[in-house]
Amino acid sequence: MISNHPHAISIWFLIGLQFLIYGVLVFGAGIYDAYVPSGRDIQLADLHAAIWWGAIMFALGLFYTVRFRPRRES
Amino acid sequence: MSTLLFPLFAQEVAPAKPLLPLSAVDIIIIIIYFGFVIGIGFYLKKFTKTGEEFFMAGRDMTAWVAGLAFLSANLGALELLGWAGASYQYGILAVHWYWIGAVPAMLFLGLVMMPFYYICKTHSVPGYLALRYGQAASMLSAFSFAGMTVLMSGVNMFAMAKVMETVLGWDLNFSILVSSLTVAVYVALGGLLSAIFNEVLQFFLIWFGALLIPILGLIETGGWQGMVDRIHKNFPGGDYTHAWRTLGSFDDNPMGINWCGIVFGLGAILAMGYWTTDFLVVQRVLTAKDLRAAKMAPILGAAFKMFVPIIVILPGLLGLAVLPEKLVGENVAVAGQHTYNDVLPLMLARYCGPGLLGLGITALIAGFMSGMAGNVSAFTTVWTYDLYKPLFNPKGADSDFVTMGRWTTVLGVLISIGTAYLVMHAASIMDYVQALFSFFISPLFGTVLLGMLWKRGTPAGGFWGLLAGTIASIGMWAAVKYDHNNLQYIALSPHAKDMAENMFRSIWCFLATVIITVVVSLLTTPKKDAELHGLVMGLTPQPEEGSYPLIHRPIFWAGIIFAVFLLLNFIFW
Structure with missing residues (x-):
């Protein structure tokens, strides 16, 4: 299950990345x-x-990319 | 829902030159999109190893993701282009397909029907019918849905290629090949999870690709009133900006329909049928992580659906106000003349320079691709769980079904390609496929609704009711095809036009389904209560929502959204 997976990338991060680009x-x-x-x-x-x-797209993309960036679980 | 109502692009006449000239940066934006969706497919493959993960996205989606995917599965490019064209042709009447033709049905799905779908843990709508009525009704529904879905995917594919040819001058074969390969790769790898990820991505792309048109259009016209004044000047005598005022009788509006057809045909039957029983959209909600998320998903979808007219209906109205040329219908267009369906690309070309144009085109491509992927992923699930498993491999292992799902995805895409080329050589097939799809929606709604709300409904009643409703629908459609004058008997008015046929046909075939189901059920033996637990109202314990504060309850948000829906109808009366 992706949202419970410790190394899963959030869908919101992917959307942010695309908006950033x-x-x-x-x-x-x-x-x-x-x-x-x-x-x-x-x-x-x-x-x-x-x-x-x-x-506007860049700012929104930057917010989502940072806010939902993949983090390593300790 | 545009595909149920509009024969789009089949007979479109290609203009002498492409509508939109792309620059290098536009091409780069499009290529990045393709890279993204294929990359997502490869990335998600490792998360889709079991049947639940591949076919149901792990049943782990939040209400937001499931709700946006639920809406996006319907918000395809055909929808955008078709309804923008319809609003140019009919004015704001087209907004009914977004308000009364969607919002009440979505709220009904969330509040009333979702608990039954969710609690019984079905994989699909035919799967629910199997549990509730038995295999006969399920097979009838599964065969019709699987067949029509994969054909619709082909129609989508052809429509996309046709639009790309008209708008960008791209070769038909190139568009079909690239789009089908991309969809095959990302759905076969990541299953429904991949389709849902791309649908949510597409939702935002469509908004950001299309929102500039109404913003800049309203700046150009000096706001809403300025737009209305310009429309009156360009089209004197026409009322394009009132949603209800012209629906008193069939001959008061260009759609040739009255309020009765809109309220009862569209709102109460056709929309209810589409939004609550078409597995293509319901499948997205079934992936929710818990019952509350499953109830909230269509409610959130309804909230966003209410505002989609900003990027679909408003550009059509702005086209009436600002475009120097008058657009015409598909059937009367001559070479070089633009049709109603071109209004959105024309508005895109009017306001968008390099970069923005690429964004707008990417939004259209994303809409087409997710439409195809949605059809293919729904087809894969129904084929694997509702046809292959009961008929050929009832004791198969979970891994067998995942493998079957991946291969079925490829097969579904191949059949879609075949359909696309069939449509290319015989455009009328497109009309028939779209009509075929509409035959099953309203009867299925009657069958599922009775199944959920009436425990006396029997397996025989469910099957014969569904069959009778479908045959009634086909019969009425054939009668009008045979002699167009028969429309006056179906729509109860000599002034009724084609649009009214869909609405009134849906009312009659729904009633046929309900009556036959009730009569046959009363004459046959019902299932025992113990067999209906979790499937029927009164025998399905509903989890309490008392532990959540009011602001987190689905009923609260449904109430707010319904109030806004009423207010919008009042404002644009």
């Missing part, structure tokens, strides 16, 4: 797009949604 990528893509626009016609592009959305 995606947060970095989306944030980075947003920064890049702010300086080198993709050329596509995107509405409300001046709000730079990718930057703050990526930052």
Whole structure:
């Protein structure tokens, strides 16, 4: 049973890790797009949604990754 | 539940060029997703050695995990694309499939039905029927469920490939191959545990991939009132933003349905049948670690379900307000023209640049994959425990069933691939498969409900009631297929449209099931009380909840959620 297993990784940790990685990528893509626009016609592009959305995902991912990180049982 | 009601994408006309151009970072995001799900499958293999672990995820899930998986098993990409398209077509009427068509049923499952499923420790819904009514009713249910589930998985697979072709320009064969291989690997390795992990992951991906659309859409329109004003300007005379006001009669709304069909057909029968007896979703709740978690899981699911319209219905409404072109139905679209089902990808393309686009597409892919995995894992369990075990290997060891489960997963995926290619060459098959699935939902609800609440129900009554309800459903469907004018007799109105058929058909076949079950039961010998302990109300001791404070009791949260549900209906009346 995974939740009782001493070395099991929490599902919340995996979700946090994925959000952390995606947060970095989306944030980075947003920064890049702010300086080198993709050329596509995107509405409300001046709000730079990718930057703050990526930052939110990163922060959430960081919280879950730290909060539910695997710990070794003594 | 979209698959029960909408023939999606089968006849879709591919636009001249893909809707969404992906950048390198978008591709990386998609590749990372595939890496994650396969990695999770390999990681979880070591935790799924016994039958309980492989088929029931160890019955160790918290209420949160079981509840989110319960909801996610239904929150697939077809659901997102289909209902966003429906809200563009019908307006906020589509929200009924998320509110009255889900919330009461989920609360009913948690409070009333879950104790019986959980206490008898069944592996599946057909498994419950075997305990309650005997093998005949169980086999009928298991064969129909197993067959339809694996076919639906193929339909999902084809729909995904079709969407990827339309939206991204990907080759159909490539999409089918990659998705099926990935699902086969992670379900065969980690079983239901793996499917549940990925469903919870997908739940968050879908929210974060789709939530930006309504946020940015409302900013663009200047809020809700601004959106309503724009819709009125673009579509003068139409009422797209009131959920109940236009349901007085069949010809007052574009769905061609009235309040009676929505309340009794959708809310009381079809939704109850789907959310309480479709093993694909119920299986997730059966994995809960204790009875309180099992009761709380669907209640938590209901809480989240109420707010899914924010990422599904609202984008459709915003599409009515902001899209410069008018979308059309699948059957009238010509090459290059966008259809209702394209509204979500179009809104994604409207607001999302590099990175965000990859996130949105990953959310869709995750939805498709978990839909397939859900079907395959449910098929595997029903085949192994409800068909293979009683018919071919009643004395088999636990390890035999796990091995059978892993191979059945691969077999299920292969059958799904075959179905996908069958649908590719004969699109009408997709309509038939979806219709077939709907035949069994309402009769099964009647059979299970009577089984749980009425101890006089007999094995013969259960079997013949289920069979009669199913035949009645098929008969009504065939009658409308043969002559569309017959719809007026089923829906009791000459103004009724196709959507009303599903609702009223479900009412009649449910009644047929109940009447036949009662009549046959009264004419046949009932089971002894001792055989019904843990299966029927009055003979199943319910654990007390008195030791928990009010805030931790399922009934308390169900009451809160029901109050919010009523309030939302009142606000959007």
